[in-house]
Every structure is written in C-alpha cells, then in structure tokens.
Amino acid sequence: MPAPPPDARSFTATVSAVVACGTDGVLLSVRPPQPLPPLRAARFFMLRREDGASPAIPRPFSLYRQADDELVFLVKVTGRGTRALAACEAGSKLRVIGPLGNGWPDLDGDGGPWVMLAGGIGSAPFFMAIEQALSGLGAAPALAAENLCLLYGASTAGFLYDLERFEELGVRVLVATDDGSRGFRGNVCELLEREWEAGGLPRDVRLLACGPDPMLHAVERLARARELSCWLSLEELMGCGVGICNGCPVPTRPEGPLGAWPNAKCCVEGPVFSTEEISL
Ligand SMILES: Cc1cc2nc3c(=O)[nH]c(=O)nc-3n(C[C@H](O)[C@H](O)[C@H](O)COP(=O)(O)OP(=O)(O)OC[C@H]3O[C@@H](n4cnc5c(N)ncnc54)[C@H](O)[C@@H]3O)c2cc1C
Ligand code: FES
Incomplete structure (x- = not known):
C-alpha cells in the first residue's frame, strides 16, 4: 500500500x-x-x-x-x-x-533535450525544475541551458503566469496562445510540431507536461505516436493528499511498471507519472 x-x-x-x-x-x-x-x-x-x-x-x-x-x-x-x-x-x-508526492524525475543529460510543456497554471511545477536542472540539485549533474526548453501555452496572454520571470531563467522559452494574443497562435503540441518541422528542436526530446486535462491527453497521444519518453504531472481533485480517501485514482497500464492494479493514487504514487505507467 x-x-x-x-x-x-x-x-x-x-x-x-x-x-x-x-x-x-x-x-x-x-x-x-x-x-x-x-x-x-x-x-x-x-x-x-x-x-x-x-x-x-x-x-x-x-x-x-x-x-x-x-x-x-x-x-x-x-x-x-x-x-x-x-x-x-x-x-x-x-x-x-x-x-507530498514524488516530483519530476532527475533531469539528466543522458538522452535528448528536455522539453517542458506548460498549460496556464500548469507552469507552477516548472520554475524550480528549470532552476534545479541548471544548478544540478538532486542526483543529476547540472545541465547546460540548451538541454532545456519551455513551451508555455495558455488560452490567452493573461494566463501566462509570471512569464517574465520564466524568461529570466536563461533557458529557451517559447510561448503559444489559443487566441494569438502572445507568441504562436495555437497550443503547445502544435508549437512543438512547428519546432520539429523548422529544425528548432531535435526529434528525440524527452517531455514533461503539466496543464489542463485536454492538453495532457494530447501530450500523451503525441508521446505514444512518436515513441518519446514522457512524464505528466497530474492535477487530480484530491481529498486528503496522503493516500487515505481514494479520491484521486489514475488509470494504470496493465502491462506497465505499476502492475495490474487498475488505479494508482495520484497523491502518493504521483502526481508525476510516466506514460509507461498510466494511460489517461
Ligand atoms: C498535485 C496538484 C498540484 C496543483 N498545483 C496547483 C498550483 O500550483 N496552482 C493552482 O492554482 N492549482 C493547482 N492545483 C489545482 C488546485 O488544487 C485546484 O484548482 C483547487 O483545488 C481548486 O479549489 P477551489 O476550492 O478553489 O475550487 P473548487 O470549488 O473545488 O472547484 C472549482 C472548479 O474547479 C474545478 N477543479 C477543482 N480542482 C480541479 C483540478 N485539480 N483540476 C481541474 N479542475 C478542478 C472544480 O471541478 C470546479 O469546477 C493542483 C492540483 C494538484 C492535484
Ligand atoms: S487524495 Fe486521498 S487518496 Fe489521494
């Protein structure tokens, strides 16, 4: 348990x-x-x-x-x-x-660059992730800024919270809004596709994502279609936060590392899950 x-x-x-x-x-x-x-x-x-x-x-x-x-x-x-x-x-x-919870995996330098996909308030877990990756906090050594890229999307510019501070962190920050009020017009998945087509990012990126449910579903589909490593930070409704109330089930993949039990608890086994572990 x-x-x-x-x-x-x-x-x-x-x-x-x-x-x-x-x-x-x-x-x-x-x-x-x-x-x-x-x-x-x-x-x-x-x-x-x-x-x-x-x-x-x-x-x-x-x-x-x-x-x-x-x-x-x-x-x-x-x-x-x-x-x-x-x-x-x-x-x-x-x-x-x-x-509470597990946090992002170590952002190591042993693969493709890390691309962080943030949707609106889903940017919250990324600020420290960038700071820590650049400074080497945790088990992984410090990463060079070119190994990190933040794609920050929202429906409109007013929901790009604290954007200027993100831009001051020293990594590449690309912005997308549904209404075109700032940056690329469209969502972060479309922005990622555009970057791939333009050669701005390699194909073998590793994805971290946090945002509204429709965005996370789209990121999961994209990661599976492209066979990319991907971690999602889920914002399930929670009652207790400590594993008691069963109020935060997340469907697991029977063939995945969490085993045959149909649900994981977002609060104690997440909120970060790899797409190997769960299927939204
Ligand atoms: C691990 C985790 C981290 C989170 N981090 C942040 C954060 O950094 N900043 C932040 O602003 N919010 C964050 N959230 C979401 C936040 O917890 C909810 O917005 C909050 O619980 C809403 O409470 P409320 O009483 O204001 O709204 P409620 O009255 O409880 O709900 C208002 C409306 O929002 C909907 N709602 C409530 N919670 C969620 C949710 N989690 N996902 C989708 N819809 C929801 C309800 O269904 C309802 O329609 C996080 C959630 C989780 C699980
Ligand atoms: S919020 Fe109570 S079990 Fe997860």
Missing part, C-alpha cells in the same frame, strides 16, 4: 506576501515555522486557512518556488478554496501538509 512520503509534516505557516499574478492568480509566499530542506520540483502541499475562511478540505498546490526560507505558491482562483487563499494578508495563518 503506497504511503505518504516520510518527510511530510502538518504545520502552521504564516503568510508573508500575496502578490497578484496574471489575470486571476496570486503568488502566495508563506513562512514555515522551520525552514525546509531543498525540495524536488513538482512536489506539492495541501493548504487551507486556519481562520475558517477556507473549505474544510485543504487544496493541493505545487511548490512554485523555495527561496529565503519561504515557500511560494502560484494560485489560480477557480473556486472557494483558491479564493480564500488569494484573499490572505501578510500574517494570515495557513494549515500546511507536505511536502
């Missing part, structure tokens, strides 16, 4: 800043009672306010950045829980459970 990670804790953290980001998002900085060691990108935390303004069930959020003993989350307001978090002020207290 998969269990939550051994470093997961429940603690009270203090909000230090809430800064508007994009059309409907905020950067929420919180200070835990003790600094946390460097955490792998794409791990997540369950968050809720302690003053009763949040729903009783905490909500999951990828760790966006970790700096100066603070944890920063990029939160898109979609409903009651995210609205309550976005309405926090400096000094607000949050109940935090984490770090």
